[in-house]
Amino acid sequence: MQIPHIETTQSAELSALLDAAINNKTKPLGSLGTLEKVAKHIGLIQQTAQPTLTKPAMFVFAGDHGVVAENISAYPQSVTWQMVENFLAKGAAINVFAGQHDFDLKVVDAGVNHDFGARDGLIDKKVAPSTQNFAQQAAMTAEQCQLAMQHGADLVSASAANIVGFGEMGIGNTTSAAALMHKLSGISLSACVGAGTGLNADGIRHKQRVLEAAVEFHHAAKTPLQVLATFGGFEIAMMTGAMLQAAKLRKVILVDGFICTSALLVAAKLQPSSLDYCVFSHCSDESGHKAMLEYLGAQPLLNLGLRLGEGTGSALAFPLVHSAVKFLCEMATFESAQVSEKSE
Ligand SMILES: Cc1cc2ncn([C@H]3O[C@H](COP(=O)(O)O)[C@@H](O)[C@H]3O)c2cc1C
Numbered sequence: 211m212q213i214p215h216i217e218t219t220q221s222a223e224l225s226a227l228l229d230a231a232i233n234n235k236t237k238p239l240g241s242l243g244t245l246e247k248v249a250k251h252i253g254l255i256q257q258t259a260q261p262t263l264t265k266p267a268m269f270v271f272a273g274d275h276g277v278v279a280e281n282i283s284a285y286p287q288s289v290t291w292q293m294v295e296n297f298l299a300k301g302a303a304i305n306v307f308a309g310q311h312d313f314d315l316k317v318v319d320a321g322v323n324h325d326f327g328a329r330d331g332l333i334d335k336k337v338a339p340s341t342q343n344f345a346q347q348a349a350m351t352a353e354q355c356q357l358a359m360q361h362g363a364d365l366v367s368a369s370a371a372n373i374v375g376f377g378e379m380g381i382g383n384t385t386s387a388a389a390l391m392h393k394l395s396g397i398s399l400s401a402c403v404g405a406g407t408g409l410n411a412d413g414i415r416h417k418q419r420v421l422e423a424a425v426e427f428h429h430a431a432k433t434p435l436q437v438l439a440t441f442g443g444f445e446i447a448m449m450t451g452a453m454l455q456a457a458k459l460r461k462v463i464l465v466d467g468f469i470c471t472s473a474l475l476v477a478a479k480l481q482p483s484s485l486d487y488c489v490f491s492h493c494s495d496e497s498g499h500k501a502m503l504e505y506l507g508a509q510p511l512l513n514l515g516l517r518l519g520e521g522t523g524s525a526l527a528f529p530l531v532h533s534a535v536k537f538l539c540e541m542a543t544f545e546s547a548q549v550s551e552k553s554e
């Protein structure tokens with residue numbers, strides 16, 4: 211895909227207007243805390259002091275990873291397709307939370323190692339049935355990476371939502387995400403590798419050794435797109451393309467956990483202003499997530515000890531973002547409600 215130009219959301223004029231609108235609401239100055247920051251942020255994204263959120267969309271991208279052959283996950287690869295079936299049957303955590311908050315939930319086969327046939331409710335964008343094992347060769351070709359990014363961008367373009375969340379399902383993808391984090395941030399591998407779905411200490415050490423060898427083997431991969439194609443997953447590349455397109459279209463991006471943030475890291479390296487459009491939903495318990503968020507200068511809304519993915523953190527954070535927008539649009543001002551302002 212063509213990497214889109216993304217405008218920054220910064221505007222001194224609108225910033226002052228939003229500060230005034232927020233400060234004139236009937237509350238002590240600053241008393242809605244982080245919600246005030248979120249309200250201003252959404253106003254800047256939408257270029258208005260009266261932002262609105264349309265029905266949110268949640269895209270869950272699923273893809274398999276060849277690197278599972280190296281025994282780097284606590285669960286077998288078959289869980290990826292089995293969980294896709296669970297999404298379609300509305301039985302997963304993301305179904306529950308997305309349903310609760312009225313998301314339009316889209317499940318996308320980005321490259322699952324399973325033949326689903328034509329299925330109601332499943333968007334077929336399968337690039338290939340699984341990436342290659344990046345311990346031995348690049349996970350995908352440059353063309354496959356481009357195609358995955360393009361599919362993600364096209365799905366966002368076709369969505370009417372002005373706020374979009376991205377989730378993922380793919381056994382082995384915390385290994386991919388750790389590699390992306392290390393290569394793109396320069397943070398040591400040991401600080402990027404975590405337990406994923408529940409490896410024990412020996413399992414984590416093995417995962418780190420597999421990653422060390424792969425990083426050494428692919429030392430020539432340097433640019434963000436090379437790094438994505440070498441270590442990424444189809445679901446991760448689709449999220450990267452989708453995020454760039456969402457930013458281009460000035461949609462609010464709800465960033466989920468460790469894997470979703472690794473896709474954003476690629477997008478931010480390609481177009482730093484894409485970060486202006488991001489609301490960071492939560493800090494995951496996956497051990498590298500805190501450092502990845504700090505690297506991006508991000509302040510997550512929630513810290514609930516989640517380590518699931520699927521977009522669950524974003525679905526849970528959505529009502530806070532909604533409340534922020536609603537207070538800005540619906541609260542009375544000191545003047546309209548005839549409430550006295552702070553005495554000097
Ligand atoms: C039942 C089940 C449901 C999940 N939903 C998300 N993940 C999460 O775990 C996987 C990443 O962890 P690792 O790299 O250790 O394999 C991804 O599929 C992620 O979305 C799940 C994992 C399992 C087992």
Ligand SMILES: O=C(O)c1cccnc1
Pocket residue numbers: 384406407466467468469470494495496499516517518519520
């Ligand atoms: O933070 C996440 O998204 C995450 C962490 C562990 C396993 N799966 C997902």
